[in-house]
Amino acid sequence: MDKLSGAQAELREMDALAAADSPVHRLHPLCKLLVTILYIAVTVSFPKYDFNGLMVMLLYPVLLFQAAGIPVRLCFYRLRMVLPLVCAVGIANPFLDPVPLMRLGGLPVTGGMVSMVTLMMKGIFSLMASFLLIATTPIDALCAALRKLHVPGLLVTLLLLTYRYIGLMLREVAVMTEAYHLRAPGQRGIHISAWGSFLGQLLLRSMDRAEELYGSMLLRGFRGEFHYADIPACRASGVVFTMVCTAAILTARFVRITTLLGSLFVR
């Protein structure tokens, strides 16, 4: 099944990317997490007609992608998840907001057109930023960072364990789906007669697996607390990165850089 093998491939790809080494990979995970959240929050906070202000935000992901040695095109495949809803919401704008804001070479540019484009840009930019975070930060480092942010240990442990088993479950579901389709050629999905048993079987098996898993945890002295990988203390590089990025992002939000840049050439 396409979706299942696609998901497995994506997980593998992210793992491989996160395992690489670059200045961005070496940054403290907590710093990256905070900067990413700030970046996305600032990006989506741009007013809906502020195409020019938003454009500057493109520089952050593009520069960091290069510093991390990750080709930008890798994240565009993922846009298929984000863009449909964004487009569905934005597509009506040009029709509902037809007042021209300006003219470009005689063609009117309406408010709706601008707001649709900025909406899509926001979607693309925030995707690029979170892709960058995951592509340069292994899950265990991210979990350690979440602990530092005082996210409850139970939730972080659950995230870690779930991530560990997602690959396994995707494989099991994929194998079962293959086995199903081998005996049901021509069917596109699961027939109604197997709706319950298909996932139900897996569910029962998973419950047994969980029991074994818990046994294995108990046998190794588990008493409710996980010891997280010690992430090194935040080094100077992380502090500098956080400060520089914060300053740059806030500057981009509150100083209209593109207008300044443009006014060097036109008035």
Place this chain on the structure above:
Amino acid sequence: MIEFQNVSFGYDAAHSVVEGLCFSIGKGESVGLIGANGAGKSTIMKLMLGLLRGSGEIRVDGLLVCRENLPAIRKKIGFVLQDSDNQMFMPTVYEDMTFGPRNYGLSKAETDRRVDEVLNQLGLQELKFRYNHKISGGEKRMAAIATILAMEPEVILMDEPSTALDPVNRRTVIRTINSLPQTKLIASHDLDMILDTCQRVILLSHGTIAADGDTETILRDRALLEDNRMELPFCLQGWSPSTRSHLPG
């Protein structure tokens, strides 16, 4: 080291999985546990670890298996699960190996020393920082054994350690088992492996002990094995197509 006295267990009153088990295993012994599917092999191991509660008395190194003694007993016993994926729940091999020792209150330095020692002993240094979901089946099995050894157990229980391994990996696991000085109890259908790793065999049949003794004696007893849905180990068969025709079913 391990003593079972009249141990019984059943999921419900009508059907017992094991019944009236009595046996003991001495320090440093290597014992194979064989029997048909559902004969009670895994149940015995889980009873010993306190994961299941039955009637009768089980002692591990003199300690009675009961609620108060469980932490002490589980510290002494290492259990290698049949499905390594169920055992290795942390993201990397290293973190999995430190899970047990850290839970038993060892310092990070001591834990790291143990991890490196075990990895060197098994020749697995290159696996240390690999992801559990990305290593191969053979590597995973070896890593699971390493996870248990890092706890420095006195007894090692293994549930089907050779399943789903290619011959080379299987050989590696056998060599590893033989290099371990601890008391070992190995449940398996792989009789050739039992022959290579154990001096003594306990044969279970419907939850009771059908035979207990020297490995070669039991594994050469064709009638006994076939009664229990097993066949002679290949290396004792003098295999030829004609020997197959003796098999039941």
Place this chain on the structure above:
Amino acid sequence: MHMADALLAPAVAATMYAASAVTVGASVRTLKKDENMAKLPTMAVTSALVFAGQMINYTIPGTGSSGHLCGGMLLSSLLGPQAGFLSMVVILAIQALFFADGGLLALGANCWNMAFYGCFVGYYLLWRPIMGSKLFQGLGAKGAGRAKIILASVLGCVITLQLGAFSVVLETSLSGITELPFGTFAGIMQPIHLAIGLVEGLITSAVLVFVYEARPELIMDVASAEGESRYSLKTTIVILAVVAAIVGGGLSLFASANPDGLEWSMFGNAESGYSENMGLDEENYGISSGAAEVASSIQDKTAFLPDYAFAGSDSAAGTSVSGLVGSAIVAAVAIAVCMAGGFFRKKKEYANA
């Protein structure tokens, strides 16, 4: 139904984060109080399975299309509302982080829209009352249990999805993202999710009934479904009626005949004057005029083209022309950086080869 980052204003996203965070905190506390750590591996394995299970395509009989599983209802009926909620949160986080489904900023909103309604509303207002009721007593213990599971999961999925879809509409509109009138947007989203909820509910109930037949002890409140009823038929009907009234009343109120009036009062009259939120207008824009002054002084010194190069355009457009030129420069820089990066990477690969 995953919200994307772009559809949320930071204030809305932060509010939803806060709401979800409080729910997470409360759930963690409840679970910790139970000291039931045995649940942790079950939660992890089940949420991993539900994650994968949501990718299975179920054929809907009589149509060419396929439906999917509803995670929240399934998880809360297997694990209970608190554990189910945390599991959903983890699933949504992984979807947002690794699969770009949803977004980092929208995670709070998504947890609320999908996990909170699915788990807490679905469980406390539908699952438990129905499972504990005296409904379907004519079908025998087993049959009544089955019927109650089907009823509870279908109703649960439909209602929680309605609530979720409505929240999506509300959050998007509050964020001022779409030009669609609130009523129209809701009018599109709600019926679509009614159909989706029905199908998801049927699929979920099929899975739950299968588990019920095989291992009934795995399902929440089964004892009360088969044995002594906790609620009388009357209580159940009253609870259900209240739920229906709240959901139905709320939805129809918002999607009512006068959506524009509602929208007007809710969002102010912002649409009437774009210049106010154009972001191109210096006086109303972002911060102080200090930056604007600096800008104009720099402009005075550096500009080599006369005022408003494009004749006939008004002042706002004129400003944005220089803005557009600046944007073009930024885009060019970005492309150059990408190309340079690609160039150096290739070179390095050659050097390594």
